[in-house]
Amino acid sequence: MRLDAVQAARVLVDGTFRPATLTLRHGLIEAVEPLEHDVDGVVLRVPDTAYVVPGIVDTHVHINEPGRTEWEGFVSATEAAALGGATTLVDMPLNSIPPTTTLAGLAAKQEAARGELMVDVGFWGGAVPGNVADLRPLWEAGVFGFKCFLSPSGVDEFPPLDPDGFLTALKEIASFDGLMIVHAEDARILEDSPAPPSRAYADFLLSRPDEAETAAIRQVLDGARETGARVHVLHLSSARGLDLLAEAKEEGLRVTVETCPHYLCFAAESIPDAASQFKCCPPIRDAGNREELWQALRAGVIDMVVSDHSPATAEEKGRGDGDLQQAWGGVSGLQVGFSAVAFEARRRNIGLEHVSRWMSRNTADLVDLTAKGRIVPGADADLAVYDTGVDFRIEATRLAHRNPISAYDGLRYGGRVTRSVVRGNAIDVDHPDHRWGRQLRRPA
Template sequence: MRIDALQAERVLVDGELTAATVVVQHGRIASIEALDHPVDGVVLRVPDTAYVVPGVVDTHVHINEPGRTEWEGFVSATEAAALGGATTLVDMPLNSIPPTTTVEHLRLKQEAAADELMVDVGFWGGAVPGNVADLEPLWEAGVFGFKCFLAPSGVDEFPPLDPDQFHDALREVARFDGLMIVHAEDAQVLDVAPSEPSRAYRDFLHSRPDAAELTAIARVLDGARETGARVHVLHLSSARALDAIADAKAEGLRVTVETCPHYLCFAAETIPDGSSQFKCCPPIRDAGNREELWQGLRSGIIDMVVSDHSPSTAEEKGRGGGDLQQAWGGVSGLQVGFSAVAHEARRRGIGLEHVSRWMSRNTSDLVGLTTKGRIEVGADADLAVYDTGVEFRIEATRLAHRNPISAYDGITYGGRVTRSVVRGNAIDVDRPDHRWGQQLRRPS
């Protein structure tokens, strides 16, 4: 339903929780008034146990359509997003077929998404060997930046850049002041790491050592220093890189960093062997590392938290019968990420205003969507209602993800998203079938 206002005892405005009436006109926030402000029309009243926060802006999602829609797709991904409080997604250039590495391929992606979206969706481009000349046309066509790998991506159609290719692509992106986002694991370090077939999680962890991230991140930082490019480190899992990143920021390099809910919620020593639902690259590391990542967020070294929702079919996840070297690497967490991080933050005495900044404001700022990720006059009326009076018991078979596989299966969190609002349209959580989402392009 289209609402004219939302009223709640706790609305996150300018980093503070306050009782307020959020007045909506034409899909945007027209004013923020006192709680008792009279409003004509449809008013969504929020329970006293709930918080109203900006809709999550998840800038790291693999939707996989076209080409691998059986892994996920625009309908299932955006429904999962809406149910989890994410009102804006930016789709990765892989694992769709074809990948988003040319303007022609971007158009195919946009055609596949037409009339299929429950939330707003934008697109990343890809930097792969041989497509330097395609980067600026993609930028002009509206992608938000360019993803590259420094080690094999897991799919043949999106190969990694070697050091010279990475430098050439980075120099080109710097020329038109674009943004390069990097899967930072070093191919040479991975090549010499032990990688024998094994169901043991500790063996998989040894096959993706911290050194792979540290070496690759050093290359990213050196590239930013040499070219002046804006760079973004994707899905940081190793806290050992925090000092180098802090030094780079102090130096003035234009670098931002993200981590993910699964790195903040899980620990290697508690992952059962053969449990491929936890496999991702880089991997989930030990509990001490997890707490250092939380500290990195508190201190501002890590800028944001994104899902890195990377689903696959059960066949791909079960490839090798529990051999973690063969199973598809990726955690499905789009629908549960915000509730999981909010719960874990509360356990650590971290307020919801910080979680919202990491998952909404900072992510929207990364991609220049200045009307997203905030509750202020003129912003899009994209909101999430998070209720700590409602438990969230996660059952993978009841999530909107196309495939019922999740590392969060069986966990109960003390709080869940009970309603999302997309540009003033309140999504019915029992029947989330309205296609209110729009395709986004980079603001010029």
């Protein structure tokens, strides 16, 4: 349904909720008018229990197509996104085959995505051993930056960078003012940590200690200091790294930081043993650590919240029959994340405007998508309607992502996304069958 206007008592404009009519034209926000403004055409009138926010911009999603489409594909991932209020995704360069580490790998992604998208999708490139010469061509082809690992990624076709390789890639990326995004866990510390076969979550946690993150973050910051490159720390789970990051920002290093809904919503002491749906790397840590992450978001040390949606088949998640060292690590939260974070924020007296900034404006700014993540004239008409008068009872089998496994299964949140709008097209959550999404390139 193509909309001409949206009217609501609570629209997030300039960081504040106020009554407004949004007039839409050619997929853009034409104007922000008073609520009583007369409009013609197709108008979405939002209930008084609901809030209109910019569509979520999720810059950390593993879609896995081509090559591992049985784990997740463009159709199922973008449907899950639309149902959860995410109107823009940036896809990670793994676990697809081939990975997005060459122009050929990028072309394979683009071909697989053609005609399959319900929301807008862009692509990260990858930095791996031996592809320094591929980085500038990928940047010129429109990727939003480059992901690397400092420890094994879990898939052979995307190996980690050793310290020399990391610095070499970082120097090349700095030469064209690109962005390096880093899975920051130190390989040596992980190798030295006890990792016996075990179904106990406490044992898995010991195998991915805080020190692995802090050591890797120190390496990232040293590299940024030496090269002047822009760097971004992915999926921060350990609050032990916050002082390092705060000091780096005060120093003036160009560093940004993200965390994820599962680190903000769950705690290690509440995770059952052998529950592989909670396994992710780095791991979910204890409740005190979780509250420190919330404090860091409020203080601006952590800049944004992204899903790190990384599903796999039931066979992969169940590998080892509960042995958490063998099960695939990844939490499927694309459809659930915004509603979960909004609910948990409300419990902590944090306003929805802050959640929107962390999950829309700041993520859009990370990748220079200045027409996304904000409700202003001239921006894309990408919106999410979040209704606190509607409960969200989560059943994994009813979520749209490809494999019905979720750490959120069985939870109930007060409030959910009831409508998404992608460039003026309203998606019906009961009939999400339109392919309005576009492939995005990094702005020149």
